[in-house]
Amino acid sequence: xxxxxxxxxxxxxxxxxxxxxxxxNAALGDIxxxxxxxxxxxxxxxxxxxxxxxxxPGTLKAHALDARDVQATADxxxxxxxxxxxxxxxxxxxxxVMSACIATGAAYIDTAIHEEPDRICEQPPWYAxxxxxxxxxxxxxxxxxxxxxxxxxxxxxxxxxxxxxEYFDSIDSIDIIDTNAGSHDRYFATNFDPEINxxxxxxxxxxxxxxxxxxxxxxxxxKNWDLPVVGNQTTYLTGHDELHSLSALxxxxxxxxxMGFSDHYINVFTVLNKLGLLSEKPVSxxxxxxxxxxxxxKAVLPDPSSLAPSYRGYTCIxxxxxxTKHGKPREAFVYNICDHAACxxxxxxxxxxxxxxxxxxxxxxxxxNGTWDVRRMVNVEELPPLPLLGLMERMGxxxxxTDEHGDRSVFADVxxxxxxxxxxxxxxxxxxx
Amino acid sequence: xxxxxxxxxxxxxxxxxxxxxxxxNAALGDIxxxxxxxxxxxxxxxxxxxxxxxxxPGTLKAHALDARDVQATADxxxxxxxxxxxxxxxxxxxxxVMSACIATGAAYIDTAIHEEPDRICEQPPWYAxxxxxxxxxxxxxxxxxxxxxxxxxxxxxxxxxxxxxEYFDSIDSIDIIDTNAGSHDRYFATNFDPEINxxxxxxxxxxxxxxxxxxxxxxxxxKNWDLPVVGNQTTYLTGHDELHSLSALxxxxxxxxxMGFSDHYINVFTVLNKLGLLSEKPVSxxxxxxxxxxxxxKAVLPDPSSLAPSYRGYTCIxxxxxxTKHGKPREAFVYNICDHAACxxxxxxxxxxxxxxxxxxxxxxxxxNGTWDVRRMVNVEELPPLPLLGLMERMGxxxxxTDEHGDRSVFADVxxxxxxxxxxxxxxxxxxx
Numbered sequence: 001x002x003x004x005x006x007x008x009x010x011x012x013x014x015x016x017x018x019x020x021x022x023x024x025n026a027a028l029g030d031i032x033x034x035x036x037x038x039x040x041x042x043x044x045x046x047x048x049x050x051x052x053x054x055x056x057p058g059t060l061k062a063h064a065l066d067a068r069d070v071q072a073t074a075d076x077x078x079x080x081x082x083x084x085x086x087x088x089x090x091x092x093x094x095x096x097v098m099s100a101c102i103a104t105g106a107a108y109i110d111t112a113i114h115e116e117p118d119r120i121c122e123q124p125p126w127y128a129x130x131x132x133x134x135x136x137x138x139x140x141x142x143x144x145x146x147x148x149x150x151x152x153x154x155x156x157x158x159x160x161x162x163x164x165x166e167y168f169d170s171i172d173s174i175d176i177i178d179t180n181a182g183s184h185d186r187y188f189a190t191n192f193d194p195e196i197n198x199x200x201x202x203x204x205x206x207x208x209x210x211x212x213x214x215x216x217x218x219x220x221x222x223k224n225w226d227l228p229v230v231g232n233q234t235t236y237l238t239g240h241d242e243l244h245s246l247s248a249l250x251x252x253x254x255x256x257x258x259m260g261f262s263d264h265y266i267n268v269f270t271v272l273n274k275l276g277l278l279s280e281k282p283v284s285x286x287x288x289x290x291x292x293x294x295x296x297x298k299a300v301l302p303d304p305s306s307l308a309p310s311y312r313g314y315t316c317i318x319x320x321x322x323x324t325k326h327g328k329p330r331e332a333f334v335y336n337i338c339d340h341a342a343c344x345x346x347x348x349x350x351x352x353x354x355x356x357x358x359x360x361x362x363x364x365x366x367x368x369n370g371t372w373d374v375r376r377m378v379n380v381e382e383l384p385p386l387p388l389l390g391l392m393e394r395m396g397x398x399x400x401x402t403d404e405h406g407d408r409s410v411f412a413d414v415x416x417x418x419x420x421x422x423x424x425x426x427x428x429x430x431x432x433x
Numbered sequence: 434x435x436x437x438x439x440x441x442x443x444x445x446x447x448x449x450x451x452x453x454x455x456x457x458n459a460a461l462g463d464i465x466x467x468x469x470x471x472x473x474x475x476x477x478x479x480x481x482x483x484x485x486x487x488x489x490p491g492t493l494k495a496h497a498l499d500a501r502d503v504q505a506t507a508d509x510x511x512x513x514x515x516x517x518x519x520x521x522x523x524x525x526x527x528x529x530v531m532s533a534c535i536a537t538g539a540a541y542i543d544t545a546i547h548e549e550p551d552r553i554c555e556q557p558p559w560y561a562x563x564x565x566x567x568x569x570x571x572x573x574x575x576x577x578x579x580x581x582x583x584x585x586x587x588x589x590x591x592x593x594x595x596x597x598x599e600y601f602d603s604i605d606s607i608d609i610i611d612t613n614a615g616s617h618d619r620y621f622a623t624n625f626d627p628e629i630n631x632x633x634x635x636x637x638x639x640x641x642x643x644x645x646x647x648x649x650x651x652x653x654x655x656k657n658w659d660l661p662v663v664g665n666q667t668t669y670l671t672g673h674d675e676l677h678s679l680s681a682l683x684x685x686x687x688x689x690x691x692m693g694f695s696d697h698y699i700n701v702f703t704v705l706n707k708l709g710l711l712s713e714k715p716v717s718x719x720x721x722x723x724x725x726x727x728x729x730x731k732a733v734l735p736d737p738s739s740l741a742p743s744y745r746g747y748t749c750i751x752x753x754x755x756x757t758k759h760g761k762p763r764e765a766f767v768y769n770i771c772d773h774a775a776c777x778x779x780x781x782x783x784x785x786x787x788x789x790x791x792x793x794x795x796x797x798x799x800x801x802n803g804t805w806d807v808r809r810m811v812n813v814e815e816l817p818p819l820p821l822l823g824l825m826e827r828m829g830x831x832x833x834x835t836d837e838h839g840d841r842s843v844f845a846d847v848x849x850x851x852x853x854x855x856x857x858x859x860x861x862x863x864x865x866x
Contacts, residue, residue: 187707195719271704274620276733283732285724286628296729299716300709 002107002368003029006082008067008097009089010040012192012305012349013111013150015047016357017088017364019347020395022048023055027365030059032080035089038064047348067093073100082106084364088357091115091196095130102134102141107367111150111360113241115199118280124206124213126244131377138377145377149363150356151317151336152178152257153242155392158385159319159334159399160246165385166414167332167401171252171323176242179260181230182313182340182351188268189302191352195294198278201269206239208247208255219266223258228402229337230316235260245379272297304353311340311350332403334410346396355397362391386414435540435801436462439515441500441530442522443473445625445738445782446544446583448480449790450521450797452780453828455481456488460798463492465513468522471497480781500526506533515539517797521790524548524629528563535567535574540800544583544793546674548632551713557639557646559677564810571810578810582796583789584750584769585611585690586675588825591818592752592767592832593679598818599847600765600834604685604756609675612693614663615746615773615784621701622735624785628727631711634702639672641680641688652699656691661835662770663749668693678812705730737786744773744783765836767843779829788830795824819847 005028007017014033021031033041041062048054061080067073067089077085077100087097087110094114101108114130125132131147138145148154156176164171180191190197205216221237235258246255261269272278277297282290318335336355343354366372371387380388389399389410399410438461440450447466454464466474474495481487494513500506500522510518510533520530520543527547534541547563558565564580571578581587589609597604613624623630638649654670668691679688694702705711710730715723751768769788776787799805804820813821822832822843832843 188704267700268704268708271621271701272708275701275705275730277710277730279733283729285728285732287728291718291724291729291732293729293733295718295720296716296724296726297708297710299718299724300712300726 001370002083002373004032004080004082005029005084005086005364006032006034006077006080006106007086007088008034008065008073008093009087010035010037010044011088012353013356013360014088015044015305016347016349016353017086017361018044019048019051019053020358020361021086021364022053022060024361024365025055025058025060027368028084030061030080030082032059032061032063032076032082034063034065034067034076036064036066038062051347053347068096070096070099070103073097074103077101077104077106084367085109086360086364087111088360090193092117098131098134098145101145102137102143105141105143107144107146107373109146109149109360109363109367111148111154111356112196113148113153115196124244125248126241127248127379128244135377139375142375143377144367144373144375146363146367146372146383147377147379148241148245149359149380151359152176152240153245154359154380155336155355155388155397156317156319157242157246157380158383158388160250160252160321161381161383162385162389162410162414163319163321163332163334164250167325167403168321168323168330169325171250171321173254173256173322174246174252175320176240176255176257176318177225177227177235177260177320178258178317179225179227179230179233179235180315180352181233182311182315184307185310186302186307188264189307190304191307191350192304194298194301198269198272198294198297199280200238200240202273202278204239205237206243207237207257208243211253219261219270225258227316228335228400228407229314233260233316234262246381249379249381305349308340308344308348308350308353311344314339315351315355317355330404332401334399334401336397336399338397343396358392358395358397359388362388362395365391434803435516435806437465437513437515438462438517438519438797439465439467439510439513439539440519440521441467441498441506441526442520443468443470443477444521445786446789446793447521448477448738449780449782449786450519450794451477452481452484452486453791453794454519454797455486455493457794457798458488458491458493460801461517463494463513463515465492465494465496465509465515467496467498467500467509469497469499471495484779484781486780501529503529503532503536506530507536510534510537510539517800518542519793519797520544521793523626525550531564531567531578534578535570535576538574538576540577540579540806542579542582542793542796542800544581544587544789545629546581546586548629557677558681559674560681560812561677568810572808575808576810577800577806577808579796579800579805579816580810580812581674581678582792582813584792585609585673586678587789587792587813588769588821588830589750589752590675590679590813591816591821593683593685593754594814594816595818595822595843595847596752596754596765596767597683600758600836601754601756601763602758604683604754606687606689606755607679607685608753609673609688609690609751610658610660610668610693610753611691611750612658612660612663612666612668613748613785614666615744615748617740617783618743619735619740621697622740623737624740624783625737627731627734631702631705631727631730632713633671633673635706635711637672638670639676640670640690641676644686652694658691660749661768661833661840662747666693666749667695679814682812682814738782741773741777741781741783741786744777747772748784748788750788763837765834767832767834769830769832771830776829791825791828791830792821795821795828798824
């Protein structure tokens with residue numbers, strides 16, 4: 001049993017993690033939020049109180065922290081008695097936060113792969129560049145490190161594992177499809193940090209095809225899908241974190257990631273990219289001095305968290321899996337639908353942040369009660385998926401499957417320990433029908 | 434008779450002015466080029482020599498100058514014995530260069546209206562905001578100041594005057610049409626300084642309609658024209674310098690300016706503008722510090738002068754004039770066609786710079802020989818147009834007219850003093866058939 005959670009970061013995802021942890025502080029204990037800007041953490045604390053999302057009276061506190069400073073981070077972990085750290089900050093701080101966890105023995109959770117600020121779309125293998133080099137270190141220290149437990153990566157990895165465990169004898173392909181059919185009232189905005197968002201698309205797109213890494217250009221390979229609730233969606237082959245771990249950890253010859261983009265998004269992205277405005281390399285200004293163009297684009301774009309009030313519509317994210325069961329070919333789409341407006345009502349965020357933040361909070365709870373407290377570094381597909389999916393069902397994110405037998409909750413097919421039996425007193429929004 | 438020319442600026446237009454003045458240094462005497470960056474001026478000097486464009490051995494010299502410094506500018510005018518100053522620099526320096534001319538008695542020539550860096554698309558009346566306030570000062574000092582003698586403003590003002598003098602008894606409307614059917618090998622570029630270029634389109638579009646200033650938004654009013662050589666062109670109602678002087682100095686109820694834009698240009702402009710990247714107001718960067726977005730856009734866009742080698746195709750700029758002659762309604766289009774590749778061969782510049790620079794050099798020659806040395810401040814429509822148009826015919830820019838009698842050189846209709854009789858020894862490219 002581990003108690004007390006330190007959330008690092010104060011953006012959209014961190015805010016959702018804070019709300020969901022607060023809704024479950026009976027199981028989690030004290031909740032601390034730390035980022036470089038204290039005011040942003042304080043604003044999250046206030047929003048938790050404003051929404052009445054603290055399950056029962058308890059500690060909910062904001063801290064200023066530069067998480068690139070390992071010593072300062074370790075000091076804060078110790079002074080707050082935090083046994084679980086949820087890193088929901090920039091992808092640039094994974095390694096330093098992990099070091100602080102190893103130093104203190106706290107469990108480590110993150111939602112995206114580590115990146116170095118000056119390197120864009122590194123060559124595969126991605127996790128192996130940074131995280132996996134520290135597997136032994138974690139095992140030796142007995143530190144639980146759950147990598148990439150947002151929605152994608154994260155829940156989609158659990159979906160892949162669920163498909164393997166429950167729906168297939170062998171899998172030929174997994175197509176992870178991430179679409180957002182929501183709309184907001186701004187001309188253009190990214191749904192999370194523009195710096196991280198655009199970096200995903202400016203380099204080579206790597207996918208796992210015929211058991212090999214295959215390079216493409218961004219927006220080169222397009223595919224339309226007819227999806228539940230959101231209908232026809234246009235997506236493009238995109239590089240993404242989970243492709244690396246799934247390709248290494250699951251015996252599947254084809255694993256691809258498809259992200260939905262509107263023509264408008266592609267147009268704005270293309271203009272900015274072609275002009276060199278998405279570059280992370282400094283340019284000289286006419287009047288002297290230097291500036292990184294991508295930082296300027298970030299400065300003029302709306303803060304992603306400001307989009308939530310006007311966001312309407314749904315996200316649909318899932319795994320289309322093809323393979324065989326009992327010798328017969330079959331396919332199944334395991335997916336979640338999330339409603340932007342419902343998320344905003346509950347925690348003040350849109351569905352993109354919500355779908356990334358809820359799984360991280362759920363992971364904290366599964367570490368707290370021991371289910372996922374494996375005392376080593378793992379990716380989500382290495383863990384039993386049903387405790388996560390069952391818990392998420394009670395925390396606002398349902399899992400459905402559609403195949404030749406129709407569209408239904410996965411819990412119509414599989415038996416799981418009832419979340420109630422794991423957590424006597426569970427807070428938040430239930431989606432179970 | 435005035436001698437010796439100081440050219441201020443080192444951009445595309447200044448370079449053409451330098452080449453054309455050098456081609457006529459028999460009439461003009463010494464040629465000096467000054468700008469903040471000495472190296473740019475030296476590069477122009479070298480390109481004049483490389484093209485063999487110095488008509489006869491003589492002074493052609495580069496200088497470093499901050500033209501916002503009136504004293505330094507006056508000192509340079511005196512030390513170079515320059516009696517004619519061609520201001521082909523940024524539109525922000527008109528007033529300081531004019532002060533230096535008034536202080537020294539040198540003639541003043543510019544190609545665009547004065548602007549203050551922090552004011553975009555000021556309300557009409559434009560010339561009256563800055564230049565015309567100094568008419569008395571010029572007259573008192575006996576200083577010749579020819580305002581706005583590029584192509585537009587400049588030659589199009591002379592076309593309007595020519596139409597009034599030669600082709601019409603009364604004029605109802607002048608539509609100035611500026612199209613560039615050329616193309617280059619870059620994704621996107623402005624044809625002159627991006628800072629000035631975009632500023633033209635980010636504010637209210639003012640036009641002179643029914644003898645009143647009429648406001649529109651940019652890209653709100655679209656018009657297609659079938660033009661000589663360049664064919665069908667899409668243009669948009671745009672605010673432009675010459676509308677103000679023509680509306681004040683000629684008795685014409687409707688004067689509009691139409692600029693050609695491709696869908697691609699409008700798309701890039703719209704994306705940048707909507708995102709706030711064309712703003713001249715500083716924004717705060719995520720990592721601290723401030724930057725003016727427009728300066729960053731300028732930093733990443735190609736230097737307009739770098740486009741010239743790959744530019745192909747033609748510009749077509751002219752005045753479509755409607756009115757009556759001998760009691761009958763008629764219309765005539767007075768225009769020029771300019772070939773990007775031919776300009777590049779002759780002076781190393783594309784046609785946009787060429788059409789703006791040649792008239793300024795011609796004006797210097799007309800001041801040098803006394804024809805336009807009026808010892809007061811004038812706009813081009815106040816001067817006799819035929820000496821200019823006749824001289825330009827020998828300097829690379831021909832004037833044609835198309836009306837109910839067909840398409841022909843204006844010199845098929847009008848008699849003018851032969852340029853040869855004005856300048857015994859004229860250099861450069863002749864376009865007379």
